[in-house]
Amino acid sequence: MRSEQLEYAYTRYGTPLYIFNLDILAAETKRIRGRLSSGTGLCYAMKANPFLTETMAGLTDRIEVCSMGEFRICRELGIPPEKLFISGVLKKKSDIPEILDYCRDKSAYTVESAKQFHYFAEWSDAHSVSLRLYPRLTSGNQFGVSENALENMIRVGNMSPYLKIEGIHYFSGTQKKNPEQFERELNYLDGFLLRLEKDYQFHAEHLEYGPGTAVPYFRGKEAPAYTDEGLERLAGAIENMRWKGHVTIELGRALAASCGFYLTEIADVKQNGSTNYCIVDGGNHQMNYDGQIRGMYEPCVRLLPEGIPGPEKKWTVCGALCTVNDVLCHDISLQGVKTGRVLAFERTGAYSCMEGMSLFLSHALPLAVTYDSVRGWRQVRERIDTYQFNMCRKGEDKNGKTDEYFK
Template sequence: MTDAALQSIAAAYGTPTFVFDADALQARVRAIEEIFGPDIALCYSIKANPFLLHAMSSVTARLEVCSPGELSICEQLHAADARVIYSGVNKTPVDIVRAAADGVGSYTAESLLQVRYLQEAALAAGKRIPVLLRLNAGSQFGMSKTDLFHALAHRAETPDLEFIGIHYFVGTQRKKLANQQKELAMLRELYDEIEQTFGLRLSELEYGPGLPVPYFNGDDFTDTLAPAKTLAPALQEAARWAHLTVEMGRFYTAECGYYLTTAMDCKDHDGQHYCIVDGGMNHLNYLGQIMGMKRPHLRHFAAQAGETLDWTLCGSLCTTNDVLVRSMPLDGLAPGDLLVFENAGAYSVTEGLGLFLSRDLPWVVLWQDGAPRLVRGITPTYPLNTPNL
């Protein structure tokens, strides 16, 4: 976004404010779609940023929901339909019945217990439920190969479930793309083994590659689509033996977000320059940041020129942990100056310590069709921290 657009939003709404550029987001998704080709469907994991659900629903084929609350967001935005893949651990029978009533398109099964819950819900709803069996990748998510094969071997006991494929996701910010290539080869062998063992050819694969994005000075920003370009041939090969859906969140959304905050107080102590801003770590969170030691991309709009000093940028929370950047050289920083943190589009808006110290949640503004739209006002959190006595 342009400097002028960001400054105009700060002037109109104040700070702290998250701004999400939906125009840039949709352009990026279309670029990814072109890189991958027409045989690969895109899925948006809305946990990355639920405020972008509406913008993403028009440019991706599917939406991944991982909690009852996320399903409620889809319901509010009229997106709880066949595009939704209901994923996540701890799906209760009540959750599944509700999703079935909404017309959710497919479900992941994280365990044999979830397979049973899905069968019971399908029977109660009087419909067949499409199911992706999630294969464990070394964490608490998904089921072992042994359990997955047990579900397939006993599918006569789940006649109302249609096992359509496998869901596989290891994690995020995975820079060694050779690992993803090996996983896709492993999955092809697994599909072949399932066909030979059970006479069942699974038709779909839901795969989360966890492609990395740059955040900090020293990261490579020259082509942030490069990981998609590198992995595309392996994904295209996988699309030849299964209907492939690539599930991502961070890789779509990180670039489109900005966090606007204002310098409130500036002071020196033994040669150390501190700036207190009106936001803080209760709002802003970068994966990989450690006590502010890394420098994210930052724009500083100074009211007047001045000496370049090395600043420690701190939030408004009463804790020594609230350091956004430990060392940032800035020219003429003074109270009232606007600071804009870039690449804040993924997770930060919901992952921060929002309730800590009962500070307000920030404004949220969407930039779409070249204009701002307020989608959430400043939201007090103290009512949530006040006991009902």
């Protein structure tokens, strides 16, 4: 975004402030889709930034939903069930009917365990509705199931009139910088899918693959997998698979990161010892870059307004939290630092923009209680649903119209 646009934003709306540029989002989605083969689908993992869900429902083929909060966001936004890929390591038996009663056979569902498989089987038998399942193959962590467990699901699914195992889901981690990792994983998946055909006469129609493409957040830290060449290598690895079916690439960070800006005002400056400290009105509870540890790496940041003269010094930028860990960046060169100016951190459209980890995935805030031996137990906070804090709500603009003053 142009600096004058950012200046207008904080002048009108104040700080701290999140800005999500939907034009940048659309351009980045187009770039990524353009580097993949024409037959490859694109899925947006909404946990990266739920505020972008409605826009991304129009730009991608699927929306990955990983919690009840995220499901309710999609339902309130009117996202068609056909667009939803219902995922998540935890699916409670009490939650599944709410999802299935709404989505039924229109959505696709991942299966993370034998227990989840039985939940789906029970509901489909009781309602005589066929369900489209995607057992998730583990990559050696807590997600998904082993090869043997997945094969057992295929055997059982073949005996059910209402369970259709449509495909396989696979995701092995995030922030992968080297496209060779994609090639190794797809080669492994190719062999596994072919073995299912040979040993069980089962052909998976679909592969939902999350490559975990890295984003280059810091100056001097490259991510070849994020480049056009890296994406083209991903596309080539898909085309080289001997298994033939439909592949959907599941991305969150790579799609959303570049559209985000986090603006925070300089509230105080001082020097302690030989270190210049710049205190801002935000903090790392509102902005976090994956891989950043106490400001060790330098993110892309602008000092606004631009063009103000002054001495250039090294600064350590700290937030408003009462902890020594609230360091946004360390030893960064800035010119003309003074209170009232604003720092604009770039590439904060995914994950880093979430308003504290307590709102991640739109899970509910836990109920809170106290205890002492005299009064016993006391509830001090109710369970609070958070999904409404992580979605764009219609009709809440005070003027009821789009801001046309500055574009």
